[in-house]
Amino acid sequence: MEALVWAMQSMLTHNKRQMNFQTDCSELVTMVSRPQDWPAFAILLEEVEKCKRSFQAFSLTHIPRTKNTKADKLARSARDQPYDVYYVNTVPPVTLPVPN
Template identity: 80%
Template sequence: MQCMLVHNKRRMNFQTDCADLVKMVSKPDEWPAFEILLEEVDKCRRSFQTFSLTHIPRTKNTKADKLARRARDQPYDVYYVNSVPPISLLESV
């Protein structure tokens, strides 16, 4: 979220394969153990003109799952914000 704000992307639909994350963000009061982190998420969320967070099961998005696995296999940290992945991530997809 912070990366999108730095790049002045103020209308975002974030998608995740973690159903609990969607529940946490939509009902933070039900997750007191994560209060500090969820406050930070809410702070960032208020900076967007449009914000949504939706659950996408991994079985419904195999391409993103393959890209994520490929990124984890890299010997260095991968920071990627774009609509077109770099060639090095596409090689095994």
């Protein structure tokens, strides 16, 4: 859920207002579509709803790992690395200011 919120905020920051997010977690799709059934995640689900309102078009779809071999291969290879991967993307990270 936190990763989805981060991804949504990142796309909004880059002014991407029409997005189809995809996940291999079917429960995440269920949580977003029926937030009232998941009160333990209310704070994060409220943030998802807030972000959703900023998109012109938004969807979240379930893609089984067996149907997304490229992402599955990347995830497996990252887990096999002897070190932590902190950032993977084609866009350089934006450093956030540290609050005083």
